[in-house]
Amino acid sequence: MPLDAAPQPPAILVENLCVRFERRGQPEISAVNGVSFSLDRGKVLTILGESGSGKSVSLKALMGLLPPFARVSGRIEIAGRDILKLPASKLAQVRGGEISMIFQEPMSALDPVYTIGQQIAETIVQHEGTDQSTAMARARQLLERVAIPSAARRLKNYPHEMSGGMRQRAMIALALACNPSVLLADEPTTALDVTVQIQILMLLRELQQDLGMAIVFVTHDVGVAAEISDRMAVMYAGRFVETGTVREVMHEARHPYTAGLLSSTVHGGLRNQGELRTIPGSPPSLAALPPGCHFMPRCREAVSRCASEPPVVVPNPGAMVRCVHAEAQHPAGGAPA
Amino acid sequence: MQTAHQSAPDKRDRGGAAQPLLIVENLRKHFPVRGGLLNRQIATVQAVDDVSFSVRKGETLGIVGESGCGKSTTARLLMNLIKPDAGTTIFDGDGVGEAGGITVTALRRQMQMVFQDSYSSLNPRLTMVESIAYAPRMHGLPAREATRRAESLLAQVGLNPAQFGRRYPHELSGGQRQRVNIARALALEPRLVIFDEAVSALDKSVEAQVLNLLNELKARLNLTYLFISHDLNVVEYISDRVLVMYLGRVVETGPATEIYSRPRHPYTRALLASKPTLDPDRRTTVLPLTGDPPNPINPPSGCRFRTRCAYAQPRCAEIVPPLAAPLDTLAGAEPEHLVACIVPEAQAAAEIVHAA
Ligand SMILES: Nc1ncnc2c1ncn2[C@@H]1O[C@H](COP(=O)(O)OP(=O)(O)OP(=O)(O)O)[C@@H](O)[C@H]1O
Ligand SMILES: Nc1ncnc2c1ncn2[C@@H]1O[C@H](COP(=O)(O)OP(=O)(O)OP(=O)(O)O)[C@@H](O)[C@H]1O
Ligand SMILES: [Mg+2]
Ligand SMILES: [Mg+2]
Numbered sequence: 001m002p003l004d005a006a007p008q009p010p011a012i013l014v015e016n017l018c019v020r021f022e023r024r025g026q027p028e029i030s031a032v033n034g035v036s037f038s039l040d041r042g043k044v045l046t047i048l049g050e051s052g053s054g055k056s057v058s059l060k061a062l063m064g065l066l067p068p069f070a071r072v073s074g075r076i077e078i079a080g081r082d083i084l085k086l087p088a089s090k091l092a093q094v095r096g097g098e099i100s101m102i103f104q105e106p107m108s109a110l111d112p113v114y115t116i117g118q119q120i121a122e123t124i125v126q127h128e129g130t131d132q133s134t135a136m137a138r139a140r141q142l143l144e145r146v147a148i149p150s151a152a153r154r155l156k157n158y159p160h161e162m163s164g165g166m167r168q169r170a171m172i173a174l175a176l177a178c179n180p181s182v183l184l185a186d187e188p189t190t191a192l193d194v195t196v197q198i199q200i201l202m203l204l205r206e207l208q209q210d211l212g213m214a215i216v217f218v219t220h221d222v223g224v225a226a227e228i229s230d231r232m233a234v235m236y237a238g239r240f241v242e243t244g245t246v247r248e249v250m251h252e253a254r255h256p257y258t259a260g261l262l263s264s265t266v267h268g269g270l271r272n273q274g275e276l277r278t279i280p281g282s283p284p285s286l287a288a289l290p291p292g293c294h295f296m297p298r299c300r301e302a303v304s305r306c307a308s309e310p311p312v313v314v315p316n317p318g319a320m321v322r323c324v325h326a327e328a329q330h331p332a333g334g335a336p337a
Numbered sequence: 338m339q340t341a342h343q344s345a346p347d348k349r350d351r352g353g354a355a356q357p358l359l360i361v362e363n364l365r366k367h368f369p370v371r372g373g374l375l376n377r378q379i380a381t382v383q384a385v386d387d388v389s390f391s392v393r394k395g396e397t398l399g400i401v402g403e404s405g406c407g408k409s410t411t412a413r414l415l416m417n418l419i420k421p422d423a424g425t426t427i428f429d430g431d432g433v434g435e436a437g438g439i440t441v442t443a444l445r446r447q448m449q450m451v452f453q454d455s456y457s458s459l460n461p462r463l464t465m466v467e468s469i470a471y472a473p474r475m476h477g478l479p480a481r482e483a484t485r486r487a488e489s490l491l492a493q494v495g496l497n498p499a500q501f502g503r504r505y506p507h508e509l510s511g512g513q514r515q516r517v518n519i520a521r522a523l524a525l526e527p528r529l530v531i532f533d534e535a536v537s538a539l540d541k542s543v544e545a546q547v548l549n550l551l552n553e554l555k556a557r558l559n560l561t562y563l564f565i566s567h568d569l570n571v572v573e574y575i576s577d578r579v580l581v582m583y584l585g586r587v588v589e590t591g592p593a594t595e596i597y598s599r600p601r602h603p604y605t606r607a608l609l610a611s612k613p614t615l616d617p618d619r620r621t622t623v624l625p626l627t628g629d630p631p632n633p634i635n636p637p638s639g640c641r642f643r644t645r646c647a648y649a650q651p652r653c654a655e656i657v658p659p660l661a662a663p664l665d666t667l668a669g670a671e672p673e674h675l676v677a678c679i680v681p682e683a684q685a686a687a688e689i690v691h692a693a
Binding site: 050163164194195198201202221223224226229246273275 | 403511513540545548567569571573593612616617618620624
């Protein structure tokens with residue numbers, strides 16, 4: 001990019017995203033409680049968190065896939081446009097076009113009664129208005145792009161005729177059909193064998209570099225995060241408790257939860273190393289979140305001040321920690337990263 | 338990991354310390370695949386094919402391998418949940434189901450299994466204490482004693498019986514439910530516990546708690562474990578010895594430290610190299626293995642891995658490689674590390690070589 005060009009808006013900007021589930025007769029669930037991030041084209045942000053921390057709900061909110069009783073608030077910008085302000089028809093065009101999503105279970109994205117080729121071509125026709133044969137030719141290129149062998153023949157396959165790894169590739173091809181600038185990936189490798197998982201991770205890495213997409217990748221697996229991310233956000237009880245570059249977060253975790261999660265993850269070479277380190281207790285109920293720091297009840301470093309809202313500390317540009325202890329080291333607090 | 342106090346010698350120990358607790362020989366299970374209008378058998382899945390191994394008293398044997406390689410089928414065969422097509426099982430020196438051996442019913446008491454899905458393996462209408470006390474009561478323990486045993490087991494797996502004993506499954510977290518499943522498996526005081534992906538569904542912070550618990554219980558109660566998992570790091574951590582399976586067969590077995598530091602089978606090497614790194618500066622750059630595992634219906638002849646192996650030679654298609662000492666073993670040595678591969682270069686290689 002020439003130096004004098006106008007600065008490009010980030011591929012995706014999310015500000016203070018909140019999701020509450022309100023259903024009559026049931027306790028209100030605060031699943032996402034103020035998530036903010038921005039991501040440039042060609043970068044991968046991984047959201048790392050344990051079960052129920054709000055990872056999938058966050059992505060579904062961005063894609064507009066939540067049920068009607070979900071209360072979504074905040075700001076979502078794609079390439080500088082506030083998409084929640086768009087009329088419904090335009091919004092549908094953005095979702096599935098500029099921003100698309102892949103899932104853990106490919107069958108939830110693929111339709112069992114149409115061939116892979118028909119599904120990809122249909123998406124292209126719908127979003128770009130091309131004719132059927134052009135769309136089918138593009139579909140074949142896409143299958144080749146995701147390294148499906150004998151792509152021409154595979155176009156005619158139904159999803160159930162493919163192996164798990166192959167279906168995952170087909171779903172990625174479908175998600176790439178309209179050249180999205182933002183790809184949301186919800187644990188796309190969790191159900192796969194390690195040998196196939198690494199293939200898919202390397203494929204996504206390559207595609208993201210070649211096509212310059214921004215990828216928001218959700219996982220509970222620290223190793224997967226280390227393989228794929230440029231930036232990481234650690235999520236706990238609906239909030240980012242720490243963000244930073246993958247190296248910052250993996251090598252110099254600042255939040256006690258991040259540190260606990262990393263040290264309780266069983267990694268190679270631990271044999272005969274004695275007891276594993278653990279985080280005591282379990283995550284809080286989202287229907288009754290403790291006031292202040294949500295991690296306080298399990299935190300070994302908790303102090304009385306943790307009972308009030310934790311400060312948002314910015315140790316360096318682009319990084320963020322929500323913890324009183326980080327404040328001591330980096331007194332100049334600031335806005336969330 | 339070993340706790341200080343060891344329990345008294347087990348009265349049930351018949352064969353002595355040198356007798357493996359479990360010996361499995363040439364175990365085989367082929368499932369018919371039916372189809373067509375008449376629902377005739379059109380093929381067979383060779384889920385477990387000529388599998389042999391032993392589990393020593395007090396050890397943890399880990400089983401790894403890709404989805405569909407036959408890990409769960411092996412476990413279900415051992416538990417007698419399904420009937421083998423062939424093979425013998427010897428428990429503490431006694432042939433299972435043989436004349437003069439040990440009956441399947443007697444074996445069931447000494448061998449228990451914990452599954453992955455913590456929710457569906459608990460009866461939703463029973464409290465935790467009732468669930469744990471159920472099997473001992475069925476085996477004739479009076480109600481009051483069964484309850485007492487259940488409460489003691491709850492405490493042993495780190496759940497306060499006063500707090501959790503009267504709860505129902507939906508009132509517990511996944512990690513707590515899995516602890517109850519472990520307590521339930523221990524209720525009949527088994528000697529061997531089979532874990533089939535028992536920690537796989539747990540969050541990492543909870544998984545570590547449960548793994549510590551398993552190690553502690555094993556030492557305290559003199560248990561022997563068979564631990565099945567697709568998580569290679571967890572298997573390395575918990576196992577003394579490891580069995581690597583590929584498409585229904587054992588391709589490599591040996592002490593965990595040796596398998597992980599010097600894998601001899603090209604498949605084991607590829608599997609280990611596929612583990613995601615934890616260091617962002619040392620990401621995987623060479624694809625360890627291409628393609629998916631082949632269909633277990635009509636697996637390749639000879640060595641089943643040959644279609645994905647960079648070292649495959651014509652004779653690999655003709656010979657079923659025996660599980661044997663590595664080819665560079667010194668004469669007279671009796672290594673514990675065995676590999677099912679007939680190509681010397683494939684066994685000796687240190688690096689991943691990309692299959693063409
Ligand atoms: N449709 C819904 N109605 C009510 N609650 C919901 C709904 N979807 C999700 N939740 C709740 O929101 C919380 C966050 O769920 P989410 O699916 O985002 O978790 P996650 O981080 O993706 O976890 P996992 O790793 O298990 O996939 C959970 O407590 C979940 O039960
Ligand atoms: N009851 C059955 N009928 C037919 N085929 C079966 C049956 N049970 C298992 N199989 C097949 O046998 C093979 C081995 O299955 P098994 O469940 O033992 O694999 P696994 O190693 O436990 O895999 P995973 O890691 O996915 O749990 C698979 O191809 C499976 O589809
Ligand atoms: Mg999820
Ligand atoms: Mg299984």
